[in-house]
Every structure is written in C-alpha cells, then in structure tokens.
Amino acid sequence: MKEDITILAVALGLGLLVGLQRERGKIKIAGIRTFSLITLFGAVTGLVAREFNEIWLVAAGIIALAFVVGMANFLKRKEEEPDIGQTTEIAALLMYSLGFYLAIGNMTIGVVVGAAVALLLYLKGFFTRTIPKLGEKDIQAIMVFAAVSLIVLPILPDKYYGPYNVLNPQEIWLMVVLIVGLSVVGYFVYKWLGKRTGTGVSGVLGGLISSTATTATYSKLSGQVKSSTKSIAFIIIAASAVSFIRIIIEVIAVGPQFTGTVIPPLLIVAIVFCVISVFVFIQSDKAQEEKVPEPDNPAQFKTAIIFAVLYGIIILLIAFAKDKLGNSGLYIVSLLSGLTDVDAITLSMTNTMQKGTIDPTQGWKYIMVGGLSNLLFKGGMTISMASKRVTKIVIPVFLIIIGVGVVLIFIWPDINLFQTISFDFLNTQSE
Structure with a gap:
C-alpha cells in the first residue's frame, strides 16, 4: 500500500x-x-x-x-x-x-x-x-563526439589483447571519448564566452581545447604584431597552466580513488602556474589586445584515431618498461610521451595505477614528468616561433614551473594526504 x-x-x-x-x-x-x-x-x-x-x-x-x-x-x-x-x-x-x-x-x-x-x-x-547560430564546424564537432561515444564505443570488445595482455579496445576508446569530450566542451565554452570576455579569458579557454595548439597559434601571432607582447605571453602561459588543471580533471575522472595521493603535488604546480599567469595578466596592456583567432574543430575522427594509437603504444611501453627497465624506464616513457601528448601519458598512467601495476605514490611522479616534458616541448616551440619579446617572458616562467615540478618529485612524501589529514584529526579528537 x-x-x-x-x-x-x-x-x-x-x-x-x-x-x-x-x-x-x-x-x-x-x-x-x-x-x-x-x-x-x-x-x-x-x-x-x-x-x-x-x-x-x-x-x-x-x-x-x-x-x-x-x-x-x-x-x-x-x-x-x-x-x-x-x-x-x-x-x-x-x-x-x-x-x-x-x-x-x-x-x-x-x-x-x-x-x-x-x-x-x-x-x-x-x-x-x-x-540557427551553429556553423558547419560546430555541427561536425557534435556529430563526431556522438559517433565516438554512442556508436564506436559500445561495439568495441571489452577484452585484453597483445603483448603483456594490456590492450583493451573499449578501454582505449573510452579514453578517446573523455579527451574529445573535454576538448569539445572547451570549444563550445569558447564559442559562447570567448569573444565576449576579452583576449585573456579567450586564451585560457583555448587552453582547454589544446594548450599546444594555442601556444603555436599565438607564437606565430607574436611575430606579426608589435603591440601585444605581454597579452600574447599571458595567453601562452595561461594555456599551459590550464593544461595542468586538465591533467587533474583527467586523473579525477579516471581514478578518483587516487585523489589524495596523486592530485596534491600536481595541484601545487597548477596553483603556482595560475598565480604567475595572473601576475603577467596584470602587467599586460588590455587596451592593445589582438583579436583572438577562432580555434579549429577539436572533434575529428583522424585526431581521435591518432590519440587511440598513441595511447595504445604508451600502454605497451609502460608494460615493457615496468617489466624490463623498472622505475627508471617509466621515467623515460613519461618524458618521451609527454613531448607529444600529455593527455595520453596521464590517462595511461592513471589506468595502470588502477590495475595495481604501479604504486600511486610513484605514479604521480610519472604524470608530473609527462606534464613537465610537454611544457619543455612548448617552450621549444615558443623559442622557435615566437618573437624575442614574448620568449623573454614565457621561457623564464616555464623554467620556474619545471623547477617546482622537479623539486616536488624529489621531496614530496609518499603519502595519501587525505588519509593523513583524517588520521591526524581522529587522533586529535581522541586526545
């Protein structure tokens, strides 16, 4: 009743x-x-x-x-x-x-x-x-995301194949869905907000889509304009800061149980990066900002397939390095893969931690190395493509962040911060 x-x-x-x-x-x-x-x-x-x-x-x-x-x-x-x-x-x-x-x-x-x-x-x-305001590129982004998430993902087998039995087609494609989804969200946030909020915020939103693409775009732009040096430098720096926030989001999405172990040192780097970005933004001349180039469509089958292949290769390299080379081999894999795509190394390491193959107290260090390696690559891109004025601002900031990351790798204790805080709190209550 x-x-x-x-x-x-x-x-x-x-x-x-x-x-x-x-x-x-x-x-x-x-x-x-x-x-x-x-x-x-x-x-x-x-x-x-x-x-x-x-x-x-x-x-x-x-x-x-x-x-x-x-x-x-x-x-x-x-x-x-x-x-x-x-x-x-x-x-x-x-x-x-x-x-x-x-x-x-x-x-x-x-x-x-x-x-x-x-x-x-x-x-x-x-x-x-x-x-009615959506263009062909916008519709394509929506349709491609729908295809990769609702058509391709369900039909892929949920079984492990290949050397070391680590290649799971459905698991790999699920990571593709996550990355494409994050990029599409960033793309549409830019479409709706970017042009209304000024070049600074638009650059940050561009970092949500692809910090590497944003770095390349504005490095080229800096050689064409003379009046927006600090604004362009801010956008390049802020986009890379956002990439660390994106790393944190990816770890939480794939391995939320590792939040207390993996996130704190990454969050410290992200906070330092954001503080420096704000300082550079305050110093920039907002009145001389250039028009923000519209980003390319981030949802493309070619990009999705390339990411899936790269992710699979990194998963194999992690298994090989763990088996043959130990921890030093994992640092090498993180360093090399981070040069091409920090998302792939972040997700592959988080998935490997989930399976118990890598200790989370060590796993975050490999993710950090991948992030710093990607920053090193973008620094080289800035040196080769941007004007000297922009390079003089961006490179010192990148070096500071790399230094902070390296120091954390060596001094950060192997603990779960949330469990430690909870344990200390319980001890205080019992006393």
Missing part, C-alpha cells in the same frame, strides 16, 4: 512538473491539470496491470489517449490560426508511458526521464535561439 501511494505521488509530481511548463507556454491542448491526470492515468493503469498480470492494458491506455489527443487536434482545425504541432502530443504519450513504468519499473529511472522531459520542453527557446 505504501509503495503504491509513493508511485502515485511521484507520478503526480512529474505530471505537475511537465504540465507547469506546458501551462506556462500557453499550450491549449494540455496544461498542468491534463498532464497530471495523464501521468496518473498511466500509473493507475500500471498498478492494475501489475495486480492482475494484464500487461496488454498499457496498449489499451495508449490507444485511448492517442484517440483523445487526435480528437483534440481535429477540433482545433476550426480555429483561425490552429497550432497543431507534435511536441505536446508526444509528451502526453510519453508521460502516460512513464506513469505506467513507475508502477512496474525502476523509480529512479522514471524520475530522471520525467525531469529530462520537463527540461527538454523548457529549453525550447534556448534551442530555437542557439541552433
């Missing part, structure tokens, strides 16, 4: 939520009362079907509801400007089915679906304003 009342209450609540949006939108065919009744109708039908084991009742209810909705639209045709659409009608059928599902299925799933329906209906204005 109590469970049935809960089902009816949830159905009523979801019906009210969706109906509220429809009522506010001045939809004549169904408003807050009608949607509440439709969802309750589905829930009651589901309870009856469950009680008497008559599942055919769901079909009977849908047919009856479809007839009522169809008649309503038929009568509306006599109006001067009839608004005969499909959204409200489909929403009504869906909410009936949702009410039925609440009675026989999972309550949590039902609530999530109901909330999603209300949200989709509410966001009509946002979609109407935003979608």
